[in-house]
Amino acid sequence: MTEVIKAKRKAAVLAPSQLACLSKLPTINLTAGCAHQCLYCYARSYSQNPGQGRVRLYENTLEKLRDELPRKRKRPRAVYFSPSSDVFQPVPEVLALAYNVFEYLFSNETGVALLTKGRIPDRHMSLLCANSTLVQAGIGITTLKTELLKIFEPRAATPEVRLSQAKRLIEAGVSTRIRIDPILPGLTDDAEDLNELLNAIASIGVKQIAISTAFLRPPIIRTLKGHVRDKRALDILLSHYESGPTLTMHGAGTSVIMPPAPLRRKIYSCVKQIAQQYSIATSICACKNGDLANGSCHIAGDWLGEPDARRQRFLFDSLDSVCRQE
Template sequence: MKPERRGRGSQDKVHNPFESREYIEDPEFQEWQHQNGENPWADEATQYTTVNAKSIVNAVVSPDIGHKWSLNPYQGCEHGCSYCYARNTHTYWALDAGLDFERQILVKRNAADLLARHFEKSSWQPEAIMLSGNTDCYQPLERKLEITRSLLKVFLEYRNPVGIVTKNILIERDLDLLIELNKLNLVHVAFSLNSLDEDLRRKMEPRTATAKRRLALIKKLSDLGIPVQVLIAPIIPGLNSHEVLNIAEKVADAGARNISYTILRLNGQVKDVFLAWLEKHYPDRYQKVYNLVAASHDGQLNDSQFGRRMHGHGEMAEQIKQSILLARKRYFAGRELSDYNYQSFRRMRKGQYRLFD
């Protein structure tokens, strides 16, 4: 057995369908290195590449997502979640959805400037923009670069609503900005949390914060009055599906105002990454999980049909849906997210607010 790449959700590169050539590792040489006390992964530190983005706000065409606009300061994600649907987007950059997605991070350093330019357009009418629709805006590199923090400053300056999705407690660093945004009803925070089992979390999301730390931060933000909801996502039948009610109770106790969910679907190269991960870490459950995921999507591992792709279809999907409905009734009755404020938006001209603003 070849040595494990620690801290990586994917252990291998996977085929990029847009490339005619591909790099194939030599497992025998890697094993020889391992047996001789060498680390075959010694030169595999995460690499960061600055890209010259021309725009930063993306239109969301899916009716299954509550936002019309998203913004992603980073392409690729070092969190290394084995199930991440965003892995497929890395193939558009001549990279692969496996290891490259976790160790080849593309950085949009000019994101804040692009966002300000976007808000200056006369055609822009204030609407909520989701940070992040694809990869986590608080992944490890953010601690150093502070691109997400610079974006929040722009949202606050222009008073445009922003939704934040993350599973990293680094968001706590920006409490000062979140508090100011919340005073104007300009921010919602969504934490992704799909397991309270630390062993499963460590294997499935190797570079993310523990569930315990996420729960503590949900409570801290909620106590400050910042609207927080929790995404139980993805729910993986046969792996974490039994945790739904327990997670719901814990996050409700911490002050979350709502929960939502998705069921795992293995689109594109995500299928190769996740199934390899599942076989490595849970070989005894492989066939069961495989069959239950397929049963949740009419016998397929993926379903791209709007309206049902997120929540699945069939008996297993219905069981999960009923668990979510029960959890909402039992733990979230009377709670709701406050509406965004669209009335305070203001444009700036050459660094100055408009007269009388």
């Protein structure tokens, strides 16, 4: 059970994210905190996060949106959900608010860009599909390995549910991408497992993926150490960051610890190579991997321009042959 703390949002509801790739679209978090409780989640350490097992629901979001949107001099083409929470958390109050907010945006010809690891209820799915030209969806899937998902994404939807939701969206004409982010080095980057995942992704008609390894910060490391009971898995994961660089998130200016560049190059090249075999284009999250790639991974869809993975400059194209099982 998730405890819901109701709160009134005081600041503007339509606010751009600091991240470079989201800086040109307004974004909305319906909650502070996220009931999915992924252990690698950066948002768990945010000061407004109400803590384990709780979310703070901004119950006046729709009211503020009704006030702000008509007064915008330049109407946004779309709104992104959500930079530091998930809009499809398994919490009835959050889902009810999400439905009403989406309905209001669609009735005002405003699009919805979303990224979720959650279960999309039928009612919401029908609404999204009925407004397919106003929706661009990202479905996050990190691995098909159930044991790892139980540890790292304990309350998110199963990969089967996420894949079937992506399929339904695609069939309804919704532009839909898969985001394999975060890849957990040593745990979810095995070539055979990636091939199985990409095969499943290709089988539902996905043509675009975006990828990144997990990033760490001291509070994330503390969360992992406090909650991952499988110490072997934890040690494997953390060992891949011991000599990794501290990079600056593009736009946000905050620091993140990443695996060493050669390891990331190897992982990304491997994913890209397998994805190519399935005619899937790969983008790298350049906000987190500024030393390896530039351009946009189109986390919010193509509201701000057509996606073209070929235009993203991969700084490691010469390493495309490194994908192999070890």
